[in-house]
Amino acid sequence: MVKIAILGGSGYTAVELLKILLRHPQAEVVAVTSRQDDTPLVAELHPVLTGRIALRCEPFNPDGLAARGVQCAFGCLPHGVSMTTLPALLERGVRVIDLSADYRLRDPNVYAQWYGESHEDLAHLAQAVYGLPEIYGDEVATAPLVANPGCYPQTAILGLAPLAAGRSIDLKSIIVDSKSGISGAGRTPKLTTHFPECNENFAAYAVGNHRHTPEIEQALADLAGEAVEVIFTPHLVPMDRGIFSTIYVTPHRPMTQAQLTELYREYYRNAPFVRVVDHLPATKHTTGTNFLDIAVRVVRDRVLVLACEDNLIRGASGVAVQNFNRMYGFDERTGLFG
Amino acid sequence: MVKIAILGGSGYTAVELLKILLRHPQAEVVAVTSRQDDTPLVAELHPVLTGRIALRCEPFNPDGLAARGVQCAFGCLPHGVSMTTLPALLERGVRVIDLSADYRLRDPNVYAQWYGESHEDLAHLAQAVYGLPEIYGDEVATAPLVANPGCYPQTAILGLAPLAAGRSIDLKSIIVDSKSGISGAGRTPKLTTHFPECNENFAAYAVGNHRHTPEIEQALADLAGEAVEVIFTPHLVPMDRGIFSTIYVTPHRPMTQAQLTELYREYYRNAPFVRVVDHLPATKHTTGTNFLDIAVRVVRDRVLVLACEDNLIRGASGVAVQNFNRMYGFDERTGLFG
């Protein structure tokens, strides 16, 4: 059993983590921290957990956590807070899976450019591994700090990895048109996520400037071995969960749909959570699961990739446990076929 | 043309009022006030109005409004704020339709008991008319101050008026089980109205202590000529609009469904916005309209009344314009058959 702490227990990624870890045979959640002044029961924050967890939220105390034998912490803190909180744990030998964006971008200048503040933990940034297991799984296994990937980027990166790795598309004309359920915006009430505003509504946001853009480009560049440019347009869908990305690329040479499907099947033949499907995917086929479904289509001279996932499971907490399993040598699927 | 001011222009009742008044042939909206520090264009607050209204929000200035010839103000302010804001206009001869709860309960002690603060404008409270046109329409016509009725109460009061007026039911065993779309909670973001919390969810709230209870009881007691007791249970439905009330009463004597329907049809024969229907009503039949639909059913020894409406139109802004039409001698339906 690995002793686990959840840092920042009030949000949606925390409750999904708890649901998964409570059924994980090798995980024991021993602490849930909160930055709030009071210390509510975790089940009061998340009534769905009533009767399933007796823990009370506690303030973050790195010495206390280490003393209680915490071996692994899942960071569910906002970006900016992560990079000032996690070092204390890392220095005490606790391995960390950080669900924030703080350790995803290797270049601190890129971080500063997109997040508007300087990176304050360059030491650990240099050690962090980008936790997309299908691409960086070997490094994840031994990493002290895993930067859990963003929800949108996983659909774009895994949706394009076979083509980027083969350098078989124009890497400067990639369009990623993504659509997300509202839970992706977090649990803090805002006008844009107020039910009567976003229900029965569809809209784009952050056009041309969403922070997941450099994360997508960094991973695709790793695969392609050269710089990549992506136009990424996120939209909000009136549903709780699910991300769907419609990706348009220009192949260097014509490919048939059968060739493309075969290329993808081969690329992901050892990836238990990537399903290359023949039918058109739909977010509901992935809801509540850690699967990421991909289909490819040839339309005129373009290739379309359709990729979707549950943004809270595959997009955040599920892939975090997938990383956890790799870090501790468990079967990658443990706790995730629920 | 009647010159109109909207007080408190940022919420849902304000935008619905504006949509109706912009097509009303006898109404001219000359001012929209806001308590915010800046003075945005009304169309910036409500982009649906882009290109349809050039007004900018302005601070509340009763002298200025009077000087510009405002004859009628619609108050879209929170309760508590209404009773400290409206007197200045009433004293300048402006007639007011107040959509808040401040002037609905005739007894200030009842107000204090349910709203937790003393009533601060007893003078105008004494002059206010409860603006449910089908019951109090004659008084509305000459009132200086109309207390526009609550959304839930209209379904309960109009749903029971024929039986209460005939004193043909047990007035102490009335159960009103009501369900409302989320817009009824207003436009201020809160956790309970955050999309991922209330979407795909159904729950009761304010069980046994919702503030609309005394409003229902006051009107039914007016009709019955004796005290009435209601158990009122509101619930939130994951949809934008609509209120549906399922009402259970015990008749003194058995009645057939046909007799009941006939009683209701006769009672509302001159009410253009109350539809007594044979089929089971549904909120969607009333969406975007000022209709309140009612059906009656006999089940075992009880009578069930099913009543529904669009909570923002019939439940607030539509009935406000219906009151406006009565106050200024226009056909009751003007602007409301849109």
Place this chain on the structure above:
Amino acid sequence: MVKIAILGGSGYTAVELLKILLRHPQAEVVAVTSRQDDTPLVAELHPVLTGRIALRCEPFNPDGLAARGVQCAFGCLPHGVSMTTLPALLERGVRVIDLSADYRLRDPNVYAQWYGESHEDLAHLAQAVYGLPEIYGDEVATAPLVANPGCYPQTAILGLAPLAAGRSIDLKSIIVDSKSGISGAGRTPKLTTHFPECNENFAAYAVGNHRHTPEIEQALADLAGEAVEVIFTPHLVPMDRGIFSTIYVTPHRPMTQAQLTELYREYYRNAPFVRVVDHLPATKHTTGTNFLDIAVRVVRDRVLVLACEDNLIRGASGVAVQNFNRMYGFDERTGLFG
């Protein structure tokens, strides 16, 4: 491992059963039957199962199923079809958990009255056990045929069991006002479940004549030892899942909320899936789980019981597995804390 067949694999209860049984350590699904002419892969009917189940639908063949060692069948067939299909399996020694209504009502005359056709399998009807584990759990353990309970009835029966068993309420004035997500209507497209008809809509249906009424009354009468009369009003909520029942009863003697809560806590102290909560319950707290949440409130001289569940899990497939666990001596929770 118990070898299992699912009869009628195309609907929502079948796919939920499959999700649960695929993670159940003692269950092996060896056959899924379908009444359709073709024999699609189960994963084609339910793409969410892609990559998780290789079975193909097959025609119903009782000899074949018995020959392959099927020990237990879950019937996901429509009422009427169940009672002509299941006898062939029961006669071959296969135990059956029937999710239809065919074996729930002990009195075939009541069945005929509410379902409009004569019961055609009186022999097995006489052996069937009503599968509400918290009430009839001992009989379930040894039953050859378990009539899995209806979705609505569970909220009403478990919501009232402590009071009915104590005969502490007026058993002739029970009002059950229930609200259900749309999946309760099944997977066959109809105008009433067509998205643009039921989305953004709330309505009652089957007022005074829903078939779950006698099922509720039968179980409450068992508990009370005398006849019970219920007024049951179902409504459709624009959401996938969840049932919420607001129940109004008249206690013989005044009780405090604390006394009521204590009575319920004591009654359900050994029931791992009934949570008596202090807060107001909400369907979303139970989504995806086998929990049934109950709260009690005293309002004026009435007692209100608020009970909710996931209609497909607790209301159908989850409780079916709970029954399965009892039938085969497994811990009641096996496979259900997912």
Place this chain on the structure above:
Amino acid sequence: MVKIAILGGSGYTAVELLKILLRHPQAEVVAVTSRQDDTPLVAELHPVLTGRIALRCEPFNPDGLAARGVQCAFGCLPHGVSMTTLPALLERGVRVIDLSADYRLRDPNVYAQWYGESHEDLAHLAQAVYGLPEIYGDEVATAPLVANPGCYPQTAILGLAPLAAGRSIDLKSIIVDSKSGISGAGRTPKLTTHFPECNENFAAYAVGNHRHTPEIEQALADLAGEAVEVIFTPHLVPMDRGIFSTIYVTPHRPMTQAQLTELYREYYRNAPFVRVVDHLPATKHTTGTNFLDIAVRVVRDRVLVLACEDNLIRGASGVAVQNFNRMYGFDERTGLFG
């Protein structure tokens, strides 16, 4: 007053037409036809119209309609049915606005290719005017037969018209990624529009082969004076109404966002229903209106156009009335600012 018949009264476009025409000061609906065997009241088909229209559906009888003085018919029939039904009216001098696709594609070979059947009314096809008023408004005024435009195509055509007319973009690399509410699929229940299937779901459909593709290309080619190729990908959004198109084009020369906005404002300066907005548009800003909102953005070396509308109003019935107004010389906005 123009006497009007609605052909095919049971669907969503018919009820929206009726709502608009009932408040139109120059329109009198004298007949509603239906292909069903019975002849229900229109208000029975559409309970929202209860108390507002007394007409009963009637079988289609062109002589009868002509004899009663019908001057204009709105065709709400399926494609294929339109081209065999409308000639009888056109030959009797009735002007027709056809909401089906039958008369939109000028080239019958293109029709046959995309709709899978030969066109059966070449005579009237040659006279038909494509009823997108902002582009073809002058021809609409005198047309005997107006082919009302498709819902998706309006967002694409009006979204690109200023750029296509100026031939300032690569006309072979246009990507239109569109998202529609479910009402666009019509009122006939299907599994794909069954609430529990499409709610909480987002998916693409008809990838690379949607029938609106040639309609978009035909109009853009008219504007550009040369052939145009579009990759059009439609998706279904779990909401009743609204279409949102995210359009990606490659400009021949760099343009600033300000230049683009100015180009669009100038192009649409006389179009009362096209709003070129600075903010990011959202479908909810157009719900219930005949507005089509457009914003433009420059991202890297591409131009993004974001265009949205209410698919049933602007996308079908509202633009049909806009065409009607032009055909009969009324102000284009009559009945449409509701």
